[in-house]
Amino acid sequence: MKIRQKYGSLLICLAVLCLFVSPLCGVNAEETQEEVKERRAPDVHFVPTPQIVVDKMLEMAKVTKDDLVYDLGCGDARIVVTAAKKYGCKAVGYDIDPQRVKESLENVEKNNVGHLVKIEEKDIFTLDLSKANVITLYLLPSLNVKLIPQLEKLKPGSRIVSHDFDMKGVKPDKVVTITSKDGGAEHTVYLWTAPLKKVKEEEAESSE
Numbered sequence: 001m002k003i004r005q006k007y008g009s010l011l012i013c014l015a016v017l018c019l020f021v022s023p024l025c026g027v028n029a030e031e032t033q034e035e036v037k038e039r040r041a042p043d044v045h046f047v048p049t050p051q052i053v054v055d056k057m058l059e060m061a062k063v064t065k066d067d068l069v070y071d072l073g074c075g076d077a078r079i080v081v082t083a084a085k086k087y088g089c090k091a092v093g094y095d096i097d098p099q100r101v102k103e104s105l106e107n108v109e110k111n112n113v114g115h116l117v118k119i120e121e122k123d124i125f126t127l128d129l130s131k132a133n134v135i136t137l138y139l140l141p142s143l144n145v146k147l148i149p150q151l152e153k154l155k156p157g158s159r160i161v162s163h164d165f166d167m168k169g170v171k172p173d174k175v176v177t178i179t180s181k182d183g184g185a186e187h188t189v190y191l192w193t194a195p196l197k198k199v200k201e202e203e204a205e206s207s208e
């Protein structure tokens, strides 16, 4: 009887310990340890593009309903949701941060564009971009440069637009500066068209 009581209390202690420890480890019931281990930190934190700049990026990229738009690092999915709502095109938002993916899915649902927009939790540096016609970016100059080998696989005529950051070594077709209404901050939008126009290192440096 005493032994049964002793092991019974031990089992209860273990169950209570599991209840407390698993959420602290951040292990969600549907995720394997491997999936959690494979996840890495974002290369840049989430800072949303103001709506006026989103509208300008899509306008400069001349988006049509036949385009497929990818936002690399989609944050709350405002760019892909706007593209689908305004132009009726298909769009995919990619983000490495599960919290951003959750917010994006909520945004897609709230705006009833689930039939046009997909959201995927992926590292943008592992993507095949060859099916997209329009790529939108709000990352960092060094990350734009790191994407060049993938962007070189875009079909001729595809457009790339970047909020605030250029891409050293590749000549933009257009650069536009706009002033946002909230606070009057200046934002620059860069446009490139595939195939990318590579410039020599000296040229890129002298134009800085």
Ligand SMILES: C[S@@+](CC[C@H](N)C(=O)[O-])C[C@H]1O[C@@H](n2cnc3c(N)ncnc32)[C@H](O)[C@@H]1O
Residues within 6 Å of the ligand: 041, 042, 043, 044, 045, 046, 047, 048, 049, 071, 072, 073, 074, 075, 076, 077, 078, 079, 094, 095, 096, 097, 100, 122, 123, 124, 125, 137, 138, 139, 163
């Ligand atoms: C500055 S925010 C831009 C968000 C959105 N595109 C916009 O303009 O409003 C950059 C986003 O990129 C995501 N990100 C950073 N590194 C990434 C990577 N390697 N793969 C996928 N997403 C990444 C971050 O989680 C963040 O949501």
